[in-house]
Amino acid sequence: MDAPSEFDRQIALTPEGRGRYAADLDAGWSVGGGLNGGYLLALVGNAIRNSLPGKPDPLAVSAYYLSAARPGRATVTVDVRRDGGRVATASADLVQGDQARITVLATYGDLDGLGDDVRTTAPELDLPPVEECPRGSDAPPAVLEMAPIMGRFDMRFHPDDIGWVVGKPSGDGVMRAWFRLADGREPDPISLLMVLDALPPVTFNLGMPGWAPTLELSAHVRAKPAPGWLKVRHETRNLAGGMFEEDCEVWDSTGRLVAQSRQLAMQPRL
Amino acid sequence: MDAPSEFDRQIALTPEGRGRYAADLDAGWSVGGGLNGGYLLALVGNAIRNSLPGKPDPLAVSAYYLSAARPGRATVTVDVRRDGGRVATASADLVQGDQARITVLATYGDLDGLGDDVRTTAPELDLPPVEECPRGSDAPPAVLEMAPIMGRFDMRFHPDDIGWVVGKPSGDGVMRAWFRLADGREPDPISLLMVLDALPPVTFNLGMPGWAPTLELSAHVRAKPAPGWLKVRHETRNLAGGMFEEDCEVWDSTGRLVAQSRQLAMQPRL
Numbered sequence: 302m303d304a305p306s307e308f309d310r311q312i313a314l315t316p317e318g319r320g321r322y323a324a325d326l327d328a329g330w331s332v333g334g335g336l337n338g339g340y341l342l343a344l345v346g347n348a349i350r351n352s353l354p355g356k357p358d359p360l361a362v363s364a365y366y367l368s369a370a371r372p373g374r375a376t377v378t379v380d381v382r383r384d385g386g387r388v389a390t391a392s393a394d395l396v397q398g399d400q401a402r403i404t405v406l407a408t409y410g411d412l413d414g415l416g417d418d419v420r421t422t423a424p425e426l427d428l429p430p431v432e433e434c435p436r437g438s439d440a441p442p443a444v445l446e447m448a449p450i451m452g453r454f455d456m457r458f459h460p461d462d463i464g465w466v467v468g469k470p471s472g473d474g475v476m477r478a479w480f481r482l483a484d485g486r487e488p489d490p491i492s493l494l495m496v497l498d499a500l501p502p503v504t505f506n507l508g509m510p511g512w513a514p515t516l517e518l519s520a521h522v523r524a525k526p527a528p529g530w531l532k533v534r535h536e537t538r539n540l541a542g543g544m545f546e547e548d549c550e551v552w553d554s555t556g557r558l559v560a561q562s563r564q565l566a567m568q569p570r571l
Numbered sequence: 572m573d574a575p576s577e578f579d580r581q582i583a584l585t586p587e588g589r590g591r592y593a594a595d596l597d598a599g600w601s602v603g604g605g606l607n608g609g610y611l612l613a614l615v616g617n618a619i620r621n622s623l624p625g626k627p628d629p630l631a632v633s634a635y636y637l638s639a640a641r642p643g644r645a646t647v648t649v650d651v652r653r654d655g656g657r658v659a660t661a662s663a664d665l666v667q668g669d670q671a672r673i674t675v676l677a678t679y680g681d682l683d684g685l686g687d688d689v690r691t692t693a694p695e696l697d698l699p700p701v702e703e704c705p706r707g708s709d710a711p712p713a714v715l716e717m718a719p720i721m722g723r724f725d726m727r728f729h730p731d732d733i734g735w736v737v738g739k740p741s742g743d744g745v746m747r748a749w750f751r752l753a754d755g756r757e758p759d760p761i762s763l764l765m766v767l768d769a770l771p772p773v774t775f776n777l778g779m780p781g782w783a784p785t786l787e788l789s790a791h792v793r794a795k796p797a798p799g800w801l802k803v804r805h806e807t808r809n810l811a812g813g814m815f816e817e818d819c820e821v822w823d824s825t826g827r828l829v830a831q832s833r834q835l836a837m838q839p840r841l
Contacts, residue, residue: 365676382674418838420811541688541691
């Protein structure tokens with residue numbers, strides 16, 4: 302058996318009794334003022350998966366971010382609210398000491414047991430070939446220092462969406478990239494929860510380079526992803542009242558739309 | 572002081588101690604196999620509002636639907652999870668007897684206290700004039716009998732989206748309409764939670780006229796709506812694996828995007 306991948310080690314859990322898990326939040330997911338919200342979502346999603354035998358796949362997961370998580374020990378508790386028929390719903394909380402970090406509701410099922418009917422009218426994300434897209438790891442040292450998370454990925458940005466790294470944002474509320482985990486670990490429904498919040502916020506391309514804290518993120522995993530590169534697209538259509546929504550779509554290497562999300566985030570302070 | 576509107580009576584709550592409210596679910600919101608999910612969301616949203624003094628407005632609300640609610644007595648409990656700074660987060664549950672109907676996470680704030688910066692790139696919904704759009708109340712008797720909820724609204728459908736009532740669905744996963752409450756009660760942030768799930772499901776226009784149970788719905792209220800007609804647009808982009816996502820946008824009479832939502836629902840059985 303192969304050694305677990307970096308990602309699997311970083312979302313690993315130690316059971317501590319019914320619905321309770323210990324975790325060690327990894328500093329490699331730091332960005333700006335805290336740990337990446339997608340990483341926390343995948344870790345909590347992994348705990349929920351462990352609590353729902355026979356329903357391994359997140360169908361819908363909603364996370365409310367209460368305070369910035371820090372590297373180190375955390376506890377995840379899962380409470381199964383309903384388990385009957387084809388889906389089950391649970392709530393979950395991630396806490397550090399006496400600080401609640403993130404609270405979650407989720408519905409899980411078995412993606413293999415759902416129907417084969419697929420009618421996708423969303424246009425598949427069109428990206429230039431991987432080798433023509435700038436690597437995230439080629440960003441200036443100041444960017445990489447602010448965002449150690451960039452070391453977790455092999456991310457290749459659409460050339461039109463990368464001007465922000467040199468102070469020339471595109472002006473469009475869009476961010477697109479090819480995406481893989483750096484160690485080649487293939488995507489699965491749990492890692493997709495992370496992928497949905499892995500790219501820099503679209504506000505970087507609107508000339509607001511600060512940290513954009515997520516208030517709420519709801520993810521839908523729509524199919525098991527095939528191995529290989531993912532294509533990820535973020536967009537905002539309404540920045541107002543100090544907040545913006547950010548929609549995300551993730552396409553797998555076969556061209557299937559495998560995950561969608563929408564989040565509400567705070568506009569960075571200028 | 573005017574008598575409360577029909578809608579306000581139907582979402583009214585009787586406090587029963589800290590964070591606990593009694594409600595009487597009104598049969599007028601019946602549709603297909605249960606009560607409308609938007610109505611339940613507004614009622615629960617009203618309970619959360621009552622529990623968070625100084626933060627009256629829902630910013631983000633995520634509802635997970637556990638079982639079909641029935642007309643009659645219900646209890647809503649609200650647990651404030653974090654209240655500090657400009658926003659507060661609470662969980663809430665609606666139960667009938669020993670049956671959990673809906674569980675909710677929500678973040679509230681004060682929409683008046685947020686910034687004035689508005690940069691909306693979403694195109695405002697374009698509808699023919701109200702008087703050129705067919706009334707929901709003119710639907711065939713069989714439709715109105717299946718959906719007493721239609722009596723709560725003055726809904727005027729885009730002429731292109733109404734063929735399903737006579738067995739000729741458009742084939743596009745879109746549903747658009749002008750919207751008001753039937754008694755003229757003006758919209759507010761709580762009623763918007765209902766508006767986001769009031770129209771017939773987009774699957775009616777895909778030739779699937781059955782009930783489409785919502786698994787999860789997350790709503791964002793982005794501004795206080797001005798008085799007058801609302802414009803509502805629903806769309807799905809991905810029907811797959813027996814489920815579909817449905818996005819909704821609500822525009823007020825000044826042309827402002829005041830609410831957005833995304834839900835994941837089960838495809839009707841054919």
